[in-house]
Amino acid sequence: xxxxxxxxxxxxxxxxxxxxxxxxxxxxxxxxxxxxxxxxxxxxxxxxxxxxxxxxxxxxxxxxxxxxxxxxxxxxxxxxxxxxxxxxxxxxxxxxxxxxxxxxxxxxx
Amino acid sequence: xxxxxxxxxxxxxxxxxxxxxxxxxxxxxxxxxxxxxxxxxxxxxxxxxxxxxxxxxxxxxxxxxxxxxxxxxxxxxxxxxxxxxxxxxxxxxxxxxxxxxxxxxxxxxxxxxxx
Numbered sequence: 360x361x362x363x364x365x366x367x368x369x370x371x372x373x374x375x376x377x378x379x380x381x382x383x384x385x386x387x388x389x390x391x392x393x394x395x396x397x398x399x400x401x402x403x404x405x406x407x408x409x410x411x412x413x414x415x416x417x418x419x420x421x422x423x424x425x426x427x428x429x430x431x432x433x434x435x436x437x438x439x440x441x442x443x444x445x446x447x448x449x450x451x452x453x454x455x456x457x458x459x460x461x462x463x464x465x466x467x468x
Numbered sequence: 469x470x471x472x473x474x475x476x477x478x479x480x481x482x483x484x485x486x487x488x489x490x491x492x493x494x495x496x497x498x499x500x501x502x503x504x505x506x507x508x509x510x511x512x513x514x515x516x517x518x519x520x521x522x523x524x525x526x527x528x529x530x531x532x533x534x535x536x537x538x539x540x541x542x543x544x545x546x547x548x549x550x551x552x553x554x555x556x557x558x559x560x561x562x563x564x565x566x567x568x569x570x571x572x573x574x575x576x577x578x579x580x581x582x583x
Contacts, residue, residue: 367508393571395572401576402558402574403558404574405573408571455516455526458503458512459510460508460510
């Protein structure tokens, strides 16, 4: 069956460190993958999109990698700050957009 | 300001009482979609629309209806709400490219409770 897996447990890291979040998928062949940030009670906000023929994408302190062989995307936040604390969702685009359940990131001072 | 608006933001209703949640976007996006979000289940798509008068079922369409008479509006209709439709609902819109939709712009959400 088709599945998207993100770490269900919260990721707790210290301010200034690099946070790495994982998105694994099975039985999909996505044309591209997106990452969103969601704060409690609010709608998701788009962060980055990476296509299947791209290995890496960067935006300010954010970096996304996409390995179609491993069926995995990694999302990195460098020099993390308490304001980065949120839930991060990955979404795969096949014929439609399929969301993972998200990983909650907590950055403590 | 480019945005997706939803109304109402909060709604408590009783089983069987028809309701409509409105969604409007001001970005001239072709694609619009409704999602529900439940703990542990993530965002699940209810219905989507690729353009005016074009709608299709998502993953969890049972108990919902939609219409797309104008490009900017995409209301979600619950003809006879039941308690299992208690959830947080999001409307989203995006441009459509040759390989599908681009990044989604989400509304602020509607928290619905059906008693």
